[in-house]
Amino acid sequence: MQAVLAQELSKEFSGVRALDSLTLSLPEGSVFGFLGPNGAGKTTTVKLLTGLLAPTGGRCAVLGLDPREQAERVHALCGVMTESARLYPQLSGLENLEFFGELCGMTRAAARARGGELLRRLGLGEAGKRAAGEYSTGMAQRLSLARALLARPRVLFLDEPTSGLDPESAQAVNALIGEQAGQEGVTVFLCTHQLRYAEDLCGCYGILDHGALLAQGDLAGLAKAAGRGSFAAFRLAQGETLPGCEGAGGWWRRPLACPEEMPALVRGAVAAGCSVYEARIETPTLEDVYFSFIGREEGGALL
Amino acid sequence: MKRMLLTLPERAIVRKDLRGVWHTKMVRVTVILVPLLLCFALPAFYLAIAWLAPEDQLATGDFVPFLPNGGEGMTARQMMVTLISQVLGPMFFLMIPLMVSTASAACSFVGEREHSTMETLLLAPVPLRRIFRAKVAACVLLALAAELVSLLAFSLVMAAGSLLFSSPFYFNPAWAVLVFLLAPAVTLFGVTFMVLVSGRSRSSMEAMQTSGYLVLPVILLFAGQFSGLFTLGPLLLLLVFAAVAAADAVLLSAASRAFTPEKLLKG
Ligand SMILES: Nc1ncnc2c1ncn2[C@@H]1O[C@H](COP(=O)(O)OP(=O)(O)OP(=O)(O)O)[C@@H](O)[C@H]1O
Ligand SMILES: [Mg+2]
Numbered sequence: 001m002q003a004v005l006a007q008e009l010s011k012e013f014s015g016v017r018a019l020d021s022l023t024l025s026l027p028e029g030s031v032f033g034f035l036g037p038n039g040a041g042k043t044t045t046v047k048l049l050t051g052l053l054a055p056t057g058g059r060c061a062v063l064g065l066d067p068r069e070q071a072e073r074v075h076a077l078c079g080v081m082t083e084s085a086r087l088y089p090q091l092s093g094l095e096n097l098e099f100f101g102e103l104c105g106m107t108r109a110a111a112r113a114r115g116g117e118l119l120r121r122l123g124l125g126e127a128g129k130r131a132a133g134e135y136s137t138g139m140a141q142r143l144s145l146a147r148a149l150l151a152r153p154r155v156l157f158l159d160e161p162t163s164g165l166d167p168e169s170a171q172a173v174n175a176l177i178g179e180q181a182g183q184e185g186v187t188v189f190l191c192t193h194q195l196r197y198a199e200d201l202c203g204c205y206g207i208l209d210h211g212a213l214l215a216q217g218d219l220a221g222l223a224k225a226a227g228r229g230s231f232a233a234f235r236l237a238q239g240e241t242l243p244g245c246e247g248a249g250g251w252w253r254r255p256l257a258c259p260e261e262m263p264a265l266v267r268g269a270v271a272a273g274c275s276v277y278e279a280r281i282e283t284p285t286l287e288d289v290y291f292s293f294i295g296r297e298e299g300g301a302l303l
Numbered sequence: 304m305k306r307m308l309l310t311l312p313e314r315a316i317v318r319k320d321l322r323g324v325w326h327t328k329m330v331r332v333t334v335i336l337v338p339l340l341l342c343f344a345l346p347a348f349y350l351a352i353a354w355l356a357p358e359d360q361l362a363t364g365d366f367v368p369f370l371p372n373g374g375e376g377m378t379a380r381q382m383m384v385t386l387i388s389q390v391l392g393p394m395f396f397l398m399i400p401l402m403v404s405t406a407s408a409a410c411s412f413v414g415e416r417e418h419s420t421m422e423t424l425l426l427a428p429v430p431l432r433r434i435f436r437a438k439v440a441a442c443v444l445l446a447l448a449a450e451l452v453s454l455l456a457f458s459l460v461m462a463a464g465s466l467l468f469s470s471p472f473y474f475n476p477a478w479a480v481l482v483f484l485l486a487p488a489v490t491l492f493g494v495t496f497m498v499l500v501s502g503r504s505r506s507s508m509e510a511m512q513t514s515g516y517l518v519l520p521v522i523l524l525f526a527g528q529f530s531g532l533f534t535l536g537p538l539l540l541l542l543v544f545a546a547v548a549a550a551d552a553v554l555l556s557a558a559s560r561a562f563t564p565e566k567l568l569k570g
Contacts, residue, residue, distance in 0.1 A: 051564065054564075071430070075428040084419055085422040085426060086418055088418065091322075099315055100427060102311065103427035103428065
């Protein structure tokens with residue numbers, strides 16, 4: 001059974017196509033990074049998959065359940081964190097978690113224990129007693145994440161969980177997400193703009209722009225689809241050149257078909273009498289890949 | 304397994320709502336001050352007038368048309384007490400369910416939208432119908448509690464009245480219909496009306512203002528007796544109850560149908 005399944009999923013808002021025939025299939029246990037510029041349709045997708053919006057076309061399922069028809073069963077298995085889902089300002093952080101824990105069928109004591117533990121993990125141990133209305137943006141964000149994790153969900157939908165967080169909190173949040181992702185069978189659907197974090201956490205990605213899925217796959221697959229290969233790079237002494245390589249800023253580069261080529265290239269450089277200070281394989285980063293897709297799209301639009 | 308009227312998650316929502324509603328100053332004032340004023344202070348004030356004013360200065364002649372048996376065999380003071388207990392009292396008493404239920408519903412339903420917490424609530428593994436039911440139940444419970452307190456306060460004042468003027472205790476079949484049928488029906492009316500109105504209101508204050516219109520029919524109904532065309536006896540009140548109950552059924556199903564993620568999260 002697929003954790004998340006979308007077939008030709010579309011959503012139109014009074015004439016605006018927010019999502020255009022998204023087809024996606026994520027097996028259980030995958031950690032999926034959903035990337036795309038502002039207005040691409042990421043939040044819309046999460047809301048469709050969690051039953052907050054009804055699709056105007058196509059269908060979707062979470063763990064084989066229809067998020068509209070069987071909303072409460074889907075919600076029992078999913079933890080959802082979206083920016084627009086806030087917590088009660090007059091209740092304290094911990095009371096909020098107690099309340100939502102009870103809604104998930106936990107006893108109040110169990111919800112309290114689990115909530116307290118999550119708050120501590122997210123650096124809100126002390127703040128847990130304060131009214132949520134007094135929280136800063138970043139604190140409220142972490143409280144929302146704690147709420148999403150309360151009932152140990154099997155599928156986690158996170159819409160920009162680290163936007164607006166300071167580096168320390170972002171690290172704590174990412175550590176917690178990483179821990180969830182590492183658990184057996186837990187699927188993570190992560191929408192984010194922070195490509196570095198996504199690269200650390202996710203195993204596969206989808207790149208969305210203007211409601212259309214441009215590419216999907218793991219980093220290597222995406223790099224290939226984007227026509228971005230690896231490079232062998234050498235830093236040589238000043239004034240030296242390496243035949244067959246292009247030089248820039250003291251580094252000499254040539255495309256690398258596979259890592260196995262590298263030792264021979266290093267030997268070649270040494271044999272050619274070069275003073276090799278550094279040699280490394282440069283693989284495309286998620287950022288490189290992302291920009292080649294988004295950039296290409298923009299370029300195409302200009303023509 | 305013990306069967307419960309409300310499931311545990313529903314109870315959690317009721318508790319949370321009661322707390323949130325109570326936390327709102329406007330509602331707290333409505334729940335405490337309005338019953339105190341309408342069912343204790345005002346009747347007590349009229350009673351004091353009846354007791355202190357000279358007998359011949361009480362213009363009781365005007366009341367005669369809507370007193371039982373035209374007020375025969377009653378002293379002017381007894382007539383005054385009857386007027387308080389049978390005409391003004393019921394009108395004041397019916398304001399309580401109306402005002403408390405609309406105030407708490409405005410706070411509970413519109414507040415959820417104001418604070419963007421509806422989406423969080425909808426993401427909980429609780430069926431939509433149950434969320435709706437629990438929220439309505441919280442408002443109804445609060446209004447019923449206010450009614451009970453009002454009834455006790457009013458009974459206290461009227462007991463003093465019957466002792467002072469040796470007139471019969473106020474509670475009669477008309478009051479029974481009022482307390483046990485009409486007031487609960489009006490409570491549900493206030494809540495469901497507010498839920499429907501709340502869809503259009505930006506803030507709970509705005510929603511509250513809309514509910515002001517609901518007080519008007521109640522005043523008209525009771526003030527209509529002064530025309531002498533009708534007297535609100537138990538039968539007529541039963542008829543009014545039937546009409547309100549029918550309206551409740553319609554509003555409840557409309558409000559419940561309007562309780563969908565699309566309608567709740569738009570805007
Ligand atoms: N309720 C709505 N009514 C009308 N249009 C909407 C609504 N919600 C989203 N849209 C439109 O749908 C498109 C996709 O929006 P969405 O919020 O899914 O983007 P996103 O990828 O989450 O962007 P961001 O990175 O800024 O969060 C946008 O063009 C937006 O204007
Ligand atoms: Mg978004």
